[in-house]
Amino acid sequence: MGTSYEKDVVAWANEQAALLRAGKFSALDIEHIAEEIEDVGKSEQRELASRMAVLLAHLLKWQCQPERRGASWQTTLRIQRAAIVRRLNKTPSLQPMLGDAEWISDMWGDARQQAAAEMQIGVALLPESCPWSMTQVLDEGFLPD
Template structure:
């Protein structure tokens, strides 16, 4: 008996370029049916690599947002707002969710902090109207501080 949640391989499957969702459903069906010889390996690999890039890009973006808000909190005390705290909380939660789903991403956090710090300073500088030279030249926060929901500089 066929499980309606498990797509079966389509005999005349649409091509990768024609209908991505139908193509993916077909590939899933082929995998579940152990019809490995029929898989579109080149495009499967491309999609998997794209998924990895997407996860990493999303994490880098969230790290940068947390850094911006930590810098703003530290270097513009009179303008501190509930909105900044909510953004910090939300982004830290989303980083934690990604790491929970993919623990291997945790080891990349320090590199993302280092690589995105300059951008974070540029953004914080624009938003605070303070010169970039007012901010430290290297990231002053540790990974644990980035993740710690109670940490505020």
Template sequence: MDSTLGNQKLYDRDFIEWCEVTVSQLKERNFEHLDIEGLIEEIEGLAKRDKRELKNRLTVLLAHLLKRIYVESPENFNGWELTIREQRRQIQGLLNDSPSLKPYLREVLDTVYRDALDDVRFEYQKTEFPDSWELNFDSTALLSENYWEEQ
């Protein structure tokens, strides 16, 4: 049996073992036996995973920014600000690890804002939130400014 075909079956049968075999083959420069299709699928999946994580963290960040700016609930301010700090830290880490995600961040901001807006409008139905982000939407500002201090 062709070992490449065997690696493809291993990929479906035992992912961890497939990873170990693939790493071993790469270290040994044994390229002819690599499961190229499996490698392509995994590398594409890594990029999608990081994009998905960025979108999810941005949604949480924007939702908490909206709450902190527009919801008058001082007893919750500290918790919201802690969440804002953590999401900013994690987003900055993603951008530091993969600077090519920065254009993607700008690309998805409108979609992410709509998702965050939908969440906070559901949670705080008596609070008026703007239909569009009215403050500085630059990624640097988004990851650093305390917008609520400007109100």
């Protein structure tokens, strides 16, 4: 094998792809290929989680700071919702996460931290659990009062 996985993952990935295309299966670094495939799935999950936390944080800010509501917050809500829906459409296996109470709790915790920091308030002032359903959160017309 040319480049080691630990030394340069990009060069390693290119070499592995070339070996696959050439049908040189015995030369493949199977263990690291399996890890990288798993990491692709984890990356998709992280992107969904990140976007959901941003969306939830902005919904919290919208609810808690009505005097600061504006076009930029609406734009962020629209962009995050569209990106989440796109991600779910492209990767339907992520859909069950929206019904996973532990996952929602994690995203809510991240959103609370982000919103509290941006609003410069204590996180304890924000609801401990998400007050909205995921259907509401993703509904482009939904804005909490």
